Amino acid sequence: MVRAWILPLSLLALGSLVAALLAVQEAHVAAAALLSAFVLLAGLHSPLAFPRPVGAAEAERRSAVDGRPVVYWRAGCKYCLRLRFRLGRDARRVHWVDIWRDPAGAAVVRMANGGDETVPTVVVAGRAHVNPDPAWVRGQLGSSG
Structure with missing residues (x-):
């Protein structure tokens, strides 16, 4: 932390x-x-600058219930900041996991990125997407309810 x-x-x-x-x-x-x-x-x-993060296990549980994306991020990442601000108010509807606070979240990111901690990594329906377009992420929120 x-x-x-x-x-x-x-x-x-x-x-x-x-x-x-x-x-x-x-x-x-x-x-x-x-x-x-x-x-x-x-x-x-x-x-x-980000909504309050949750742990990876809690984010995955919540995502399984509501279908919303899980965003793995870290402070100081300009791409995470870009995603956060381009989502605007919709950022609060995403489940945020700070990989510097949650070792399990960092492990998920490393597993999805061949050992690298590349963020933002967005997981939707069990599939990881590295640094996706913010409009695409917003679209995933619209389809999740």
Whole structure:
């Protein structure tokens, strides 16, 4: 779980350092703008940008009941972030599994990808799809009820 926060915290630290250097040089507006940009980037790359994850076993159980896709993801993955934001409000209807928090989820992803932890891996009806088009995933939500 700690490694999911390394990138966001690093972005905050770097942004704070550069903003402080700009503030010392009395470039207060630039410092505030830069710090705001780094805070935004840190938030986007944190686990907070995603709906609350569940474990792989629970996600598979829920998917078996409602037919909705299971998305295996990790914080800091730009493709996972792209999928999350392109799904918009529909993202809450998907079962999200953070592979950095759930070893069983990471094992599912490795098994589906020949040993690699390639995310996002979306499982629909027992079939894994690596980095699918967000429109396709949204279509799977429409057909699942």
